[in-house]
Amino acid sequence: MPSDEMWINMGPQHPFNHGLWNLRVKLKGETITQAEPIIGYLHRGWEKMVENRTYSQIVPLADRLCYGSSLSWNHLYCLTAEKLFGIEAPERAKYIRVAVLELQRITSHLTWLMAVGTDLGSYTIMTWSIRERELFLDLLCKLSGARMTYNYCRIGGVRNDFPENYERDVNRTLDEFERRLRDLESLMDENEPFLMRTVGIGKMDGKTAMNLGLTGPIMRASGVDMDLRRLDPYEVYEDMKFEICTHTDGDVYARYRVRMDEMRESMKIVRQAMAEAPSGPIRVKAPRCPPKGNAVCHVEDPRGESLMYMVSDGTERPYRLKVRSPNFVNLSASPPMLLGFKISDVPAIMGVMDMCIGETDR
Amino acid sequence: MRIEERRYTKADHFRATGYVLKTMKVTFKGAIRATKNRPCTILYPWEKLLYPDNFRGRPGIVLERCIGCARCAKECPNQCIEMVTIELPDKGKVKRPQVNLGRCMMCGNCAEACPTNAMIVTPEFELCSYSRGGLIFDPVKLQHPHKAGYEVNYSFALLSEMNAGGEIKTYAKNDNSVHDTIVLDGAKCISCSRCAKTCPTGAIEMVETGEVNPKTKKPIKQPKFDNTKCVVCEQCVDVCPKSALSVKEVL
Amino acid sequence: MSNLYIELTNFTEWLLGLVAALLDWTKLGFLSDFGDWLQTAPVVDFVSTLLVAVIFLITAMMFGLCFIWQERKTLGRFMDRRGTQVGFLGFFQNFADGIKVILKEHIVPKDSDHLLFELAIFAYLASTFMLFGCIPYSDNFYVIDVDLAVLLGIAIFAFGPFSILIGGWSSNNKFTLIGGMRAAAQLIALEIPLLLCIVSVAVLTGDLSFVGVVTWQEENIWLIVPLCIGALTFFIAAIGESERIPFDLPEAEAELVEGWATEYGDVRWGLQMASDYFRAYILCGLFTMLFLGGWAGPEFIWAEAWYLSKTFIVFFFFIWVRAATVRIRTDQILKLGWRRLLPLAVVNLLIAVALKVAGVF
Amino acid sequence: MSQVIVYDSPDRSVEDVTNDIRSKFPSVEVLKVAPRRMHLRAPREVFLDLCKFMKDDLSFEHNSCVTPVDYMDHFTVVYHISSWTNHIMAEVQVDLPRDDPTVDSITPLWGGANWHEREAYDLMGVVFKGHPDLRRIMLPEEFRFHPLRKDFTVGRRV
Structure with missing residues (x-):
């Protein structure tokens, strides 16, 4: 007796999805035959709202695009605005930005690890990664005064310089985090049930990933060595010595592995950027109205390639500001990852994709 | 140039990896550490986190x-x-x-x-x-x-000096010598002295300009800006009926 | 006969004598006859057994609730956070939950099967309470000591999956249907290795009553030494039976919200959660009884205290495994149950038989 | 075990890629060429062939973004297509008249553009011919207006 197929709404309010989005899944028994993500529950009309605010007022709003890694969006907006105004941040501000961006990348990956912990059912992973993330939140709070939405970059530089002996604190935190990362990794890498839940699940090879527009750690896990910090270097990433972490499997374990290695690479970058930051001014006075024209800039967000396209008509308000969120496209490419796997694999696949609905719906 | 990826060879299902023992060792070590000295969570209403001075509350x-x-x-x-x-x-x-x-x-x-x-x-x-x-x-x-x-103070450099190269000076936020100035377009001004009244810092004062108003025989007065007092709040620019005032940015 | 039973019979005799005296005082004919009938042996026997059962049930439930407290505190320490802070050292948390659960409104889904919806929880609870009776604390603190106590316990234990299936099906919700089927499949798959381990214990010790098993272990050695594979299989199967983290899929929050008990809201949900911990308590009790020599231990503390301390230590291992692992999928659980635990249990049975035949014990 | 695809050094420089495009498509106007950047303006008719040419011969593997912009008298859809082998990002502008804003969809070429085009249709009302399932992605189905257009005044009764 062929069991007919059942549509299940892993709906907007569901314990497994982080943020408001709905995954309609067609089940045949336990295996998934069709999947359709539905978004739009958190659409705030960010791009329309931004069109009646001045350039300097949008800076804190750009933080609120994705609360997981707010600094990378703040920085992307300021970088695009600098291209539009035709100005450039001073040398020291660039080094500060790179160091703080990499700190934010580690924090964002730890937030992702917290989500993976709850989805796979082990609350120890969750609480331990929150505890490690607390180290970095204190650092960034000491620097900018806020814990999540930092509002730290400005058009033409950064808000304030490092507080005194900040570099000593950062190095001390990174050494401590090195030890704790080893504990975290052994909590998962040598944990057979974790490997049973993640190896060989949600497979996607490089070619289809590239065609579907996937970017970021998910793409690098499928064996495509694409990292915008190396491909199209911005700020001072050219002379930062770090390696790109890739994996060839393309399954959930590979994505987890890539992100854990990326955390180690980010630590190297932070140390190098902190050491080499020259002295000098940290901010340039930006004019009020940019020349007419448009500017585009894309950076390596912890989730993938994030891009901003800005059109100005000479007044002090942007004419059009388009945001390309990496998660928007990764989510559109998720159905092929889900087909053929079981319903209890959905949290594993979706959890490791580091969803951030704020930037998807804008 | 790439991290040599540690290939996880998926051997037979039941292997002598201690199955879950290594993880239990790590969690037990964590538990001992948490009982020996206080766990890292704080009891919020009674204990509070220490915040740096520049913490941004209200x-x-x-x-x-x-x-x-x-x-x-x-x-x-x-x-x-x-x-x-x-x-x-x-x-x-x-x-x-x-x-x-x-x-x-x-x-x-x-x-x-x-x-x-x-x-x-x-x-x-x-x-x-x-x-x-x-x-x-x-x-x-x-x-x-x-x-x-x-207080939130920031120091900035000027674009012109940056491009000119050489020694770059940084200016404090409310440094009076370097900030945008208000410019008067003499033709449009009808010397109604509304801007002088609204200026909060009293940086505008009406000054005779020598000509005499033919009809009322009184000297025509036009606003003069005292840059040390002006804080570029643009209230005068908004209140001017003939929009004779405009801001000239210093770059 | 356990001392508990003997003392209680004296107490009931005194009590019924009092009642009879009261009835005689009224000087009405049939009342005094009723008083005499009360003091006959079968009534006294019935009332005292009833009292023993009530006392035993209350102590067992108290220790079951202590398990909840122990889990919250220990799991907290594993995760580098404090456990509950309600009341002295967090003890009042259980009563707080109880009060909250009792005050909740009783909601029955509109087009669900009302009778079965109510019945499922109480069937699940009844099987748990019956199991309390089977497990003695020590040789003079138990409810019944029949020869086939172990077999009776396992038979009642097998009753669980039916109530879960009924509960899942009757609340007319897709998720609970899937949750119910998964729970039943998992419980049955892990019950077979459980039984084989118990059979191996029975083979070695020669009888099926708990008191017999423990006295055998007191004379010889604890059964965990010869049957260590059996103990390990029993431990893993017990984690699966009590639906705890590595095998926690029936009510996996990540995708099935609360599994088969999603639609239960008030006291029924509270009872269901409590009976999960009671079943864990029973399995820990079984483990100590069968493999760790029950209440055998040096005399300086009571036998019951020995039994309970060993049960709490076994439950500590349950919590330790929960803190360390992630939840695994249903088909992986079933594969583990049928392909890994069953062979191990059979090997353990061979060892037991070999030891018996060789006459080592 | 698939090998890692590597993009270390760019194969071809920006200039000779633009010369290829100039020679193949005379009607495409090259606005600006910068290191690792290329700005083109393509008429609507030639656009799909240009994309095919870029994808197959010039190895432009990734379509970053599809941006509709409302310039009051006409629409412009700006495509950002990047080639990882040559380390180039191309910005292609396509102007559409205001009364019938339709353009060929590039979802068959790059799957990544699927949701971008649906969002452009949903918020700006640009119709993409040949798109697998062009329907609204953010707003509910029964909405009749497109909020990101300049003539949509904020705060009016909907």
């Missing part, structure tokens, strides 16, 4: 320094600051900012834009109240004991 105000220039109201992304007339003992009826904390996102832009550091960023974040009205802080309620760490 905005606060130092009424003595405030000159009512409304730059914070113009700069706020959520438009939650309004100028409200209050009765000050020494200055009489003046306009001071009133912040609607229900809308405020604590971005600290108002403290950054304030030329006299009257608006400060206080570390206070416990703001629950029984009604939405309770969150609208009028200037008196907005006050907060002042500490040096709460």
